Amino acid sequence: MYVAAASDEMIDRSGRLRTAWVPVMEAAYTIGPDELARRAVSLNRQMHLAAPFGASTAREYDPLPAPLTAMEFAVLEVALAQRARLLNAALEDLYGPQTLLRDGTLPPSLVFSSPHFIRSLHTVQKLAVPRMTFYAADLIRGPHGGFQLLRDHTGIIPGLGHALSLRRLTAGTVPEIFRAGGLRSLRPARDMLTDHLHREAQGGLVAVLSARAASPAEAQDMTDDALLARALGVLLIEPGDLAARNGALHMKTLSGLLRVATLIRGLSGIELDPLEQGGRPDAGVPGAFGAVRAGLLALLNMPGSGLLEGPAFAPYLESLFAPLLGETPLLERAAAETAPSHAPFVNGAALESRPMMFRLFAWHDGQGWQVLPGGLGFGISSQAAPLGNAGVKDLWVLEAEEPHFIAGAAPAEPPARPTFLAAANLPSRVADNLFWLGRSVERLEAAARLLMLALPRLESGTSLPRDAAERRLISRCLAQAGLLPADLSGGAVSGRLLRSALVRRKPVAGLLKEVSRLVNAASERLSPSMLATVRFALNQASEALPDEENALPSILSFAATFAGIAAENMLRDGGWLFLEMGRRLERGETLAEGLSLLLDGPPERLEPGLGLGIELADSVLSYDLRHAGILAPAPVLAMLLADAGNPRSLAYQCAVLCNCLKRLGADDDAEATRQLQHRAVELAGAATELRPALAAIAADLRLLSDHVQRRFFTLLPEAHQLEDQETLEAAQ
Template sequence: MQDRQGRTRSPWAPVAAAIREVGNEELARRAAALNRQMGLAAPLGPLAARVYDPLPVPLTAADFTVLEEGVKQRATLLSQALEDLYGPQSLLQIGKLPPTLVFGDPYFLRPLHTHAPLPTPRLALYAADVIRAPDGRFLLLRDHTGVIPGLGHALTLRRLTNGTLPELFRAGGLRSIRPAREMLVDHLQREAEGGLVAVLSGGVAKNQANHDSFDDALLARALGVLMIEPADLATRNGALHMKTLSGLLHVATLIRGVSGIDLDPLEQGGRPGSGIAGAFGAIRAGVLSVLNAPGSTLLESSALRPYLQELFEPLLGEPELLRLAGDADMALASVAPFLSPDQEIVKAPLCLRLFAWHDGLDWQVLPGGLGLPLTTAGAPSGLGIKDLWALDSDEPRMISGAPPAEPPEHVKFLAAAHLPSRLADNLFWLGRSVERLEAAARLLMLAIPRLESGTSLPRDLAERGLITRCLGQAGLLPPDVAGFAISGRLLRQTLARRKPIAGLLKEVGRLVDASSERLSPSMLATVRFALHQASEALPNEETALPTMLSFAATFAGIAAENMSRDGGWLFLEMGRRLERGETLAETLAILLAGPVGRLEPGMTLGIELADSVLSYELCHAGIIAPGPVLAMLLADPSNPRSLAFQCNALRACLERLGADDDAETARQLQQDVTNQAGSVTGLHATLEATSAKLRLLSDRVHRRFFTLLPEAHTLEENEILEAAQ
């Protein structure tokens, strides 16, 4: 930042002036805002705490030109070396590279050794970490040739920093990264020829130290492509496909966010569920492009680095532009200003990470990148990631890429049809889990005061017996005590021992994380805040019940007002309606069992559990009678808690998903419960049958959309004979 005389260097002068203008206190607030914005930029599960520094790292046009040429040269060298190691292996034959280091490295994947080159370069993305020496030269610290870390951050941090600290950008002269990003997107789509381009991530559950799922999510959003997991993919007829609601969708290009060692368990001997069986075969056949190809991490080996450095003259015919950094160089690495955790500006060694990709003709370098705090002895801890600036020169710059061509015709993308089946399954069960949590909270809020009353009036005894059976049906009481009228103390002891609400809340949290890619940042922040409040109210499950209802109401409002009515919302809504319908039918079957003269306690409890007390009082003056109660709980199409409403909502969802036969089943169920509202006779059996039909409908939904299996049927004699032959 400063020269030997202590004067501020030219690229840092506008930054220093902006810092003085903003002031330390406001700068700290802007830094906190930037960190919040980055946390919301691509929500994905419970993320480790990250720190982002609002102070950029500016490079002059001359400095960036030096780095650009050095990165291009090194990427070209590594690409040629990689193609040779997985092809003719001439470098091994003439002794330029030691075979023991290559074949003994776990990242050398023998199944990817082919005599002919792959249709696409094995090394298509590259990142280099460099430091600046005291004499001003840039030195190479490490290569990234496998999973490229931080590219999603580099494409996102600039945009959010501009919105958080616009004072830094007033001086101008900064090269935009938008044209480079658009060139990369255009190249990926052209290479895919209308096929699917996606970022392959290991997911939250498999997030490893070097495989950052959060960066994968940022990269997918920055490039406008899907982020998928290995469980979303399957190999059919030698090609890779994504499992969607409409069947299998061909995948043309994957940007790899998982280790190549774990990519194909069939050929690498891994666990069957940890990768994509047959992926290597699709790569060898040329029907799948993976950026970067499995096995490219071999070039990151520190043992091979000195030998690779000797290949510039033999392969490229020119000397190296980026010399390797040694231990002494790291100790003398150039320092830069950082905003420390206590909001003070401190100096620390700096590492620059630059990114490049191959556009089919040449290597392109992103005019930006990341500034990372270099971990050395005595360096401050807790420092953040910076945005790297490349200042523009006075001369006009011509941006060129692949020659213009007619863009391929893209497959029409239907959100409902092309929704990954894994994600649809998660959203479906998220809806069911939230409804289970709400139903359990409502039932316990109704049960605790009644079971603690201690009165012995016949009506109170009848209510307690019904409530106990409902608690057992909901799984809140063990079967051995669910058939008897228990005391409030026993209920409290059972809740303290079994902790059913905590288990339901934990499952909801897991599914929220698993479905987070279909929730916008603001939606996810609101849901997680309400979920955190509900978790904080535990372990006292009794006092936490109102908080559970508050969370359920927040979630329902978010789903109703913020989610677009595409495939994600349809499966969330379908899960909610199926769960609410099953629970209501099972509960009413218990509450409305018995002769007509003894139904009043059960009807009263049913109205309360359905949260329809106010509506009933306004319509019927609070007079409990079978006809009005059944009409409100079973047949009222305007009551969101009635059974007919759930069946109608299910029918609408299934019709939009093209499941006409299941939609007809839901319509018939609605008609049946509407007809039953006019008669009390046989109500218990009808409600139990309705609950069984809803469970069967849930199984059919699973078979149709999630497991993608045909309908089960009994084999005829001719089919048995054909199978035997």
């Protein structure tokens, strides 16, 4: 049962349903309370999956929107544009001529004592872009139906990413409400904002600057930054992705340094430039303020713009309208005792009346202020702050009877893209994480396969020559993989000794922890559903620990899940190339090193190693079908080394690596990989001196990994000797 409050968004004073809420509530009653509760759970699950980097969100999202009429929004649109003009003019003055301080309109002690006033950004000339490009206002509806201002947001704008993304997910959760129609679309405004950002960037990079979360509040901000980047179709980057060169900021990408023209700031201005503000260099971007002053970087909003958000400035802002704009304020500030209006929120199978705050957003398009025809509604307990667990709603603006057009400048041409790489604009940090994620998953799978093969054989008490030979080979492979101490390799190792070493050293747990870390680090390149599937399989494997033996099947299940997602869900471009290279390099190196140990001996003594090699490569069934299970060097080597159709063969790994490197423009490394493939095929015809040849291939694969690291991640030139440098200088 819903109990209306004295001032209610849904019920008017006569107790009737307001016109704007009629289609919403009709659809809600059609859905039914139980189903509506399930839809609310589904919406929250989708928003949780949309959170990047594994950031958990404490917010509750409500499927019922909060509608505003076209007339109400028209009044608010003019009032918010006026207030945005005032706040931007005040910031331009405080960081410029400081007329407001000289004539006493604002007390200097109020400004200079604020930690949000950044002295190094005080400039004589105006900056290339306004100090405040984005603006948000928190409003409540008072007892008499008019809107009143709670607070301004002039620094980091919280919630814009949610405002641009929540409607899409809500529409998929409760389509019955949206079928009622009559609401104004966000798409034209969003497209106009995107065009403006790219036009002002003049071909430079536009990105959202975020930071890794250290607290639940920062996790909420990080989620909003990621949603904003997705909604605008721009990159989400971190301070570590940026470097200052020649006075400008550049992003470290796979094609080198790419100049950054515009950053939408999700990082505090106080921490942004440790070179001038102090602090840890890895927490900010040294040189950012210099690029701003030189006009080579637009930070939206500019650092220091959060100065006017402080409550100490609130009593003075109303007095600035006359000197700065020559106008009277259109939006009054809410008094402390003003009670906000209430709205219905889904609470289980019932609707609950809660106080609500509105948040509307605006941006400067180069000529004037545009207000987003939508926003967010927050359930609150007081005027102090919105409570995440009190609900977050999509804010609707209903369409007027007449068509509504948003006019702006002509659409900007998309910026020119570098033609060098299939993943040219991929940050080197992301490519590095994906590359090592691929390697770590393969390393984990190889360790699990080796242990599953080793444990039953080492427990066998038979003393047959073949069994003893297998145990010696297995112990050497375990030591090489780091699963057994090196001093035990080649000896008589028992299953109990291996289990004791696993309990003491916990190598599988360490590999699993590294995979989990890299999944989180690379999660921005995985869709929400992909990330949820990978994490579910990874959690199952982690829960099976500390009993590492029982965890082995779960680990293999996780590896299969991961490989399936990479094969079927990822676009064969960009980050997938580096994930695939990491997997193939690790699988090829592990196979070459393992076979170099297993096939170390004359042809007449290779049978134990041949059988173990087929099992470790998970090719037992294929070999049995082809060769009736009869072990012989020639067919085994052909399957493990030269078979281009076997995804576990060495030639297959080299072929995939060669293709990836060609697509990334690394033709020299691709040619070296092709030569490795030929060597593997030729080696399949030999049955003697296999160990040195296979060890050499493994060493070349490690060298190739170093080349990939140098070329794409560290961005260093090739090493050369001093004599080469002297010869080059003499030639010049």
